[in-house]
Amino acid sequence: xxxxxxxxxxxxxxxxxxxxxxxxxxxxxxxxxxxxxxxxxxxxxxxxxxxxxxxxxxxxxxxxxxxxxxxxxxxxxxxxxxxxxxxxxxxxxxxxxxxxxxxxxxxxxxxxxxxxxxxxxxxxxxxxxxxxxxxxxxxxxxxxxxxxxxxxxxxxxxxxxxxxxxxxxxxxxxxxxxxxxxxxxxxxxxx
Amino acid sequence: xxxxxxxxxxxxxxxxxxxxxxxxxxxxxxxxxxxxxxxxxxxxxxxxxxxxxxxxxxxxxxxxxxxxxxxxxxxxxxxxxxxxxxxxxxxxxxxxxxxxxxxxxxxxxxxxxxxxxxxxxxxxxxxxxxxxxxxxxxxxxxxxxxxxxxxxxxxxxxxxxxxxxxxxxxxxxxxxxxxxxxxxxxxxxxxxxxxxxxxxxxxxxxxxxxxxxxxxxxxxxxxxxxxxxxxxxxxxxxxxxxxxxxxxxxxxxxxxxxxxxxxxxxxxxxxxxxxxxxxxxxxxxxxxxxxxxxxxxxxxxxxxxxxxxxxxxxxxxxxxxxxxxxxxxxxxxxxxxxxxxxxxxxxxxxxxxxxxxxxxxxxxxxxxxxxxxxxxxxxxxxxxxxxxxxxxxxxxxxxxxxxxxxxxxxxxxxxxxxxxxxxxxxxxxxxxxxxxxxxxxxxxxxxxxxxxxxxxxxxxxxxxxxxxxxxxxxxxxxxxxxxxxxxxxxxxxxxxxxxxxxxxxxxxxxxxxxxxxxxxxxxxxxxxxxxxxxxxxxxxxxxxxxxxxxxxxxxxxxxxxxxxxxxxxxxxxxxxxxxxxxxxxxxxxxxxxxxxxxxxxxxxxxxxxxxxxxxxxxxxxxxxxxxxxxxxxxxxxxxxxxxxxxxxxxxxxxxxxxxxxxxxxxxxxxxx
Numbered sequence: 001x002x003x004x005x006x007x008x009x010x011x012x013x014x015x016x017x018x019x020x021x022x023x024x025x026x027x028x029x030x031x032x033x034x035x036x037x038x039x040x041x042x043x044x045x046x047x048x049x050x051x052x053x054x055x056x057x058x059x060x061x062x063x064x065x066x067x068x069x070x071x072x073x074x075x076x077x078x079x080x081x082x083x084x085x086x087x088x089x090x091x092x093x094x095x096x097x098x099x100x101x102x103x104x105x106x107x108x109x110x111x112x113x114x115x116x117x118x119x120x121x122x123x124x125x126x127x128x129x130x131x132x133x134x135x136x137x138x139x140x141x142x143x144x145x146x147x148x149x150x151x152x153x154x155x156x157x158x159x160x161x162x163x164x165x166x167x168x169x170x171x172x173x174x175x176x177x178x179x180x181x182x183x184x185x186x187x188x189x190x191x
Numbered sequence: 192x193x194x195x196x197x198x199x200x201x202x203x204x205x206x207x208x209x210x211x212x213x214x215x216x217x218x219x220x221x222x223x224x225x226x227x228x229x230x231x232x233x234x235x236x237x238x239x240x241x242x243x244x245x246x247x248x249x250x251x252x253x254x255x256x257x258x259x260x261x262x263x264x265x266x267x268x269x270x271x272x273x274x275x276x277x278x279x280x281x282x283x284x285x286x287x288x289x290x291x292x293x294x295x296x297x298x299x300x301x302x303x304x305x306x307x308x309x310x311x312x313x314x315x316x317x318x319x320x321x322x323x324x325x326x327x328x329x330x331x332x333x334x335x336x337x338x339x340x341x342x343x344x345x346x347x348x349x350x351x352x353x354x355x356x357x358x359x360x361x362x363x364x365x366x367x368x369x370x371x372x373x374x375x376x377x378x379x380x381x382x383x384x385x386x387x388x389x390x391x392x393x394x395x396x397x398x399x400x401x402x403x404x405x406x407x408x409x410x411x412x413x414x415x416x417x418x419x420x421x422x423x424x425x426x427x428x429x430x431x432x433x434x435x436x437x438x439x440x441x442x443x444x445x446x447x448x449x450x451x452x453x454x455x456x457x458x459x460x461x462x463x464x465x466x467x468x469x470x471x472x473x474x475x476x477x478x479x480x481x482x483x484x485x486x487x488x489x490x491x492x493x494x495x496x497x498x499x500x501x502x503x504x505x506x507x508x509x510x511x512x513x514x515x516x517x518x519x520x521x522x523x524x525x526x527x528x529x530x531x532x533x534x535x536x537x538x539x540x541x542x543x544x545x546x547x548x549x550x551x552x553x554x555x556x557x558x559x560x561x562x563x564x565x566x567x568x569x570x571x572x573x574x575x576x577x578x579x580x581x582x583x584x585x586x587x588x589x590x591x592x593x594x595x596x597x598x599x600x601x602x603x604x605x606x607x608x609x610x611x612x613x614x615x616x617x618x619x620x621x622x623x624x625x626x627x628x629x630x631x632x633x634x635x636x637x638x639x640x641x642x643x644x645x646x647x648x649x650x651x652x653x654x655x656x657x658x659x660x661x662x663x664x665x666x667x668x669x670x671x672x673x674x675x676x677x678x679x680x681x682x683x684x685x686x687x688x689x690x691x692x693x694x695x696x697x698x699x700x701x702x703x704x705x706x707x708x709x710x711x712x713x714x715x716x717x718x719x720x721x722x723x724x725x726x727x728x729x730x731x732x733x734x735x736x737x738x739x740x741x742x743x744x745x746x747x748x749x750x751x752x753x754x755x756x757x758x759x760x761x762x763x764x765x766x767x768x769x770x771x772x773x774x775x776x777x778x779x780x781x782x783x784x785x786x787x788x789x790x791x792x793x794x795x796x797x798x799x800x801x802x803x804x805x806x807x808x809x810x811x812x813x814x815x816x817x818x819x820x821x822x823x824x825x826x827x828x829x830x831x832x833x834x835x836x837x838x839x840x841x842x843x844x845x846x847x848x849x850x851x852x853x854x855x856x857x858x859x860x861x862x863x
Contacts, residue, residue, distance in 0.1 A: 045597075045637065046684060047593075047637045047663065047664035047684070048662070048663035048664055048666075048681060048682030048683075048684040049663075049664045049665075049666050049681075049682075050666075050682075051663075051666075051682035051684075051689055052663060052664070052665065052666025052667070052680050052681040052682040052689055052690075053666040053667065053680070054689070057682070057689045058689045058691075063682075063687055065682060065684060066687070093666075097547060097666060097667070098600070099593075099597065099598040099599065099600060099604070099664065100598075100599050101599045101600050101601075
């Protein structure tokens with residue numbers, strides 16, 4: 001249908017037709033998610049057990065069920081550009097309880113991978129990449145932690161790359177193989 | 192047909208609409224069939240099973256003087272009888288017919304992009320069928336008389352209805368029930384949806400009818416031990432479990448005049464052993480000598496020998512009636528029946544296996560059957576609904592629908608819909624509003640399946656009464672350790688918002704599964720199970736009461752989840768089907784039995800022990816030992832024929848020359 005226009009872009013945008021149209025769907029997106037997530041994401045029947053189990057949902061606008069629905073319908077842009085995509089804590093409670101035996105967590109991970117390919121990723125995730133690259137830890141040891149460890153009679157640093165820094169180059173090699181660090185630096189610089 | 196004439200075979204290909212014609216070239220196969228040896232005519236039609244299709248067979252037999260007919264179509268399980276009839280109509284022996292299954296075994300499994308390969312395979316199948324058809328022989332089916340009696344296993348509402356129908360049609364009917372009383376699950380219910388009939392008020396009169404029907408021999412506390420025989424002549428051995436109590440009839444037979452159990456209950460008053468009553472879902476006590484409830488049929492007490500301490504107090508209390516025999520042993524009796532109906536019903540799944548809902552962890556999480564007993568006027572609380580933790584009347588109750596149904600995670604969960612939980616949960620909501628004014632009811636659902644007559648209207652009524660429907664499956668349940676109240680966590684998917692709803696009590700509408708022991712029983716009757724575990728009907732649409740064992744029928748939930756109306760309807764259907772062979776008086780058996788060629792038989796007897804149906808025996812004949820087949824017992828399985836070291840056993844319709852011809856045709860011919 002030809003859209004009516006008020007010739008005022010702000011108003012046109014505000015009153016735009018937001019119904020779902022078949023053209024919004026990209027069936028290949030569903031297939032890509034199935035392949036990447038290795039779970040039967042197309043079989044979701046929207047019971048809501050995932051959102052009901054989700055520790056993130058009560059405190060945010062994140063609704064995992066909505067992402068499952070978008071996956072079934074192939075709503076690629078809506079899925080990948082929604083900032084809620086990054087609110088999953090990957091606790092896997094939804095995966096434990098899904099009655100259709102789907103792994104919604106893995107669907108979210110697949111969508112995040114596809115979003116990253118479009119350079120869509122929150123800053124803090126990229127900073128984590130840099131931390132791991134430099135220290136081997138997503139959450140490196142800090143003074144508070146060191147004090148607590150000492151108090152418990154443990155060495156201040158755990159027996160990880162913090163103690164054996166010689167293994168850090170190995171970790172860097174893996175990250176470089178996937179060009180993760182280079183991409184993180186590039187995207188962060190562009191911001 | 193004269194012997195020694197050259198075989199003349201007619202080949203007919205069925206399109207089955209597009210079921211076959213959509214996946215392979217019918218024209219190619221027909222043209223190919225015309226080139227095969229012995230083929231006098233090859234033809235095709237859209238639906239061979241229809242009247243015009245059958246007419247083609249009829250006409251071709253006459254016109255081309257055929258000696259054999261091949262139809263390449265669907266599975267013989269569906270239409271072999273149809274085409275045999277058409278073959279007979281044309282003037283041939285019906286066993287001069289051979290079927291090539293080019294649907295289930297070809298087009299349906301090679302549906303996508305395998306046109307040429309499927310066509311080639313169909314050619315192979317037709318060539319082999321023609322080779323066999325050229326060697327088919329005339330066979331005459333045997334008729335056997337049918338015993339004028341039937342058996343119904345399971346005396347719930349389905350089994351009782353089936354038994355009443357059979358008995359009223361003049362057939363002696365044995366009604367077998369494993370528990371001490373008839374009535375089944377329905378007798379545990381308070382009310383029935385959507386009419387809200389009192390379950391007891393509509394069931395107990397039927398129980399009485401069963402008890403006094405002259406053609407029904409009701410055998411409670413009895414199980415099927417062994418089944419032998421075949422349609423028309425089943426010999427069924429029953430285990431009459433030791434009940435420890437004599438009926439008045441049994442007492443009289445033993446010479447105790449005026450004795451036997453009169454249901455007075457004096458014994459139960461003195462019995463010192465207390466056990467949970469399974470009829471009350473373990474929520475009320477019973478003694479070691481007990482009845483389930485006051486309305487049992489027959490009103491005869493039963494001793495639970497697993498818990499009886501044999502103190503003898505009950506024997507004393509019974510006194511002159513001398514009804515109690517603490518030394519009673521199981522008895523075995525064998526009855527002969529023509530047909531049998533299985534109506535074994537269901538159990539709830541052990542819903543504690545779904546740990547997130549807290550059943551058996553939290554006091555106030557109960558199953559739907561426990562709720563039925565708690566709200567039932569004749570239940571352990573006299574119909575006053577209380578919650579288990581503190582005996583208080585719950586003011587807010589939640590219901591989890593699809594609790595373990597429609598769930599593909601395995602374990603205790605079931606992938607199917609249990610079909611009546613939506614409706615009884617609506618009924619439970621209604622009963623709450625009826626008994627506890629001002630209460631709050633929350634139903635957590637995925638879909639409300641109110642498909643039956645007047646069901647959707649019932650849904651409307653319950654919503655109007657105030658029930659809150661929350662469209663979301665319950666994710667988990669936590670208990671407040673102080674109040675023992677429950678927090679239900681779910682997403683209201685229509686609101687798009689997680690919810691945390693506090694209730695006093697939670698009812699799980701647990702999925703159902705086949706009755707414990709049903710698997711063992713069905714194997715005794717040779718009945719298969721479908722993938723979901725329920726017993727398998729002969730055809731889901733056209734033969735929903737029959738099984739693949741001739742003369743054995745199914746009624747009620749043992750075949751798949753059903754509510755009461757559907758169970759009763761199927762029971763009447765099964766009774767009707769089971770009465771047909773009995774009223775006909777005799778049945779035709781397929782002439783597939785083995786034949787011993789006595790001049791080749793060495794009398795070694797190895798086949799006798801191999802036969803799974805005890806159909807073979809060694810006999811003395813003209814000074815020699817030879818094997819003899821009881822034709823009515825033989826199912827034509829071929830075990831003996833395949834084994835016989837002397838090649839002395841001929842399997843009719845599957846003879847060695849016939850099968851060898853098929854194999855030869857497969858290897859010798861084909862796509863060059």
